[in-house]
Each structure stands twice: as structure tokens, then as C-alpha cells.
Amino acid sequence: MTINTPADRALPTVISLADIEESVGVELGPGPWLTVEQGRIDAFAEATGDHQWIHVDRDRAAAGPFGRTIAHGYLTLSLVAGMMGDIIDVTDRSSGVNYGIDKVRFVTPVREGSRIRMRGSVLAAAPRAGGMQYRLGLSIEIEGVEKPAMVGEFIVLAFP
Template sequence: MPTTISYDQLPEIAGADLGHSAYRTVTQEQVNLFADATDDHQWIHVDAERARSGPFGAPVAHGFLTLALLIPLWTELLDVRGVATKVNYGLDKVRFPAPVVVGSRIRMRAVVAEVTAVTGGFQITVDQAIDIEGGPKPAVVARGLYRFYA
């Protein structure tokens, strides 16, 4: 269940821990579709048989696929009402500390680091991590920037 606030409340959420999204399973079908979309068919992602004898013991998701999952996971954590436009403004920093083995379950946790006024709206800076269920390290650590305009 996302934290739901109004546009006018955005300045008040600096420092807010938004908790965790629900878990979702990363499937081989997702990995294959991402490989097709990006023309990245490296065997560690798409060749399950060969990947079993590779460095991770199974096929792994592309790092950028895991990063792209920030968006659907993010929508589970914050809902801002009363806005005309919401914009994914970008990322300040991204790291991929651990691979996501196909079939793993992942979820995102997020903390609002800061809220700043921008022309016509607000920008929130969010420290985000995608965790792998049972894993010692996150798959993705990122600082996301999101803009909200009334």
C-alpha cells in the first residue's frame, strides 16, 4: 500500500522512509524480452543451459532490466495526488552490487532524501535499493530524481 499524500504535502516528506514494495519474481521471459528490446543477448542472460556452468550458476537478469523495474516498484511506494504531471527526472548514482538470478524475488525500499522546489513544482531525491529475497547485498542501489508539477 503506497504512502498517499497531496501535492501540497511534498515538502513535508523529506526524510520519510517509504518502506518496501511487494516482492515480484524476475522471469526468464522478462529477461528474454529485455534482451530483444536492447539487442543484448549475452549468454549469461538468455542461454539457461550454458549459464548453469557460468559464473552465477544460472541465467541472470540484465542490470539495466533490474534498474528499469524501479519504476513499477516505485509506484507501489508513493502516490502524490493533485498533480498535473509526474516526471522521472533521472538518476544521480546507480550501482549493481549483486546479480539477480532468474527466478529470484526482488523488492524495492526507498527513503526520501530531500525535497526541493523547482520552477512550477517540486523535485524529490530518493535513495532506493532493490533487494533480492534472502540475498546479502542489494541488486541495485540508486538515487532517483522525480518531479511533480501542479
């Protein structure tokens, strides 16, 4: 089995597709910090049409329940794809697709200006449709906050 878990965790854990079944329980991350700035929140609002004031109106949000604007939950969710590459690199695959998402919860709002990062683990893996389907338990944490921003199980189907 080939699993390369970097000692300083600054690089992704490298697991070959052939070894993913034997990698259940392997911890991933944490990845690098990412600052969630208002520009990203505004761009997401523009792309999705979700212009709720808690996301885009700084003055009103300052007097609101979170003290400032917050990222959309779905913005946090959309960052998973990019952040996943920071914590796991599955080698020896020709392609892979997002197969599904289970048990996603938005636990703590991500306030504008916060730094977030991802960590997780390999939960399960099994052959499927000529490839391997694996499930990752992922969590996005907020710097200085006890509870995570988001947790969920993410399913990937990868082909050799």
C-alpha cells in the same frame, strides 16, 4: 502535513505534493515481491539487443559464474518506474517526469527466478520550474540475499 504510511506496508505511502518538502526522511516500502522470470529477461534482451549468454543461454549460464542466467542490470533499473508506484503515491499532481538518476550501482546480480522488491526514502525536495523536484533513495532487494540488487537516487519533477 498529510502522510499516510500504511501499518502493514502493503500499500504505498501517500504524500501530497504540497507536503513533499516536509517528508524528507520518510521511509517507503517495502513493496510487494516480483519474480524475475526468464521470459522477462528474454523479452528485455530482445528489446535492447543485449543477448549476452549470462542472460539468455540457460545451459551455458548454469556452468557460469552465477549458476544460472541473471537479469540485465538495466532490466533491474527499468523496473524502478513500476515498482516506485508500489511504495509511494504523490497526490495532488497533474503530471510528473523522471528528471534524473544519480549514484546507481548494481550491487548483486538478480538470478533468474529470484524475487525482488523495492524500499526507499524521501531524500530531498524543493520547488523547481513551477513544480516540485524530489529525490528518492531507492533500493531493490533480493529475497534471501543480504546485499541489494541495486541502489540509487531517483529524481522526479512533479507539477500541481
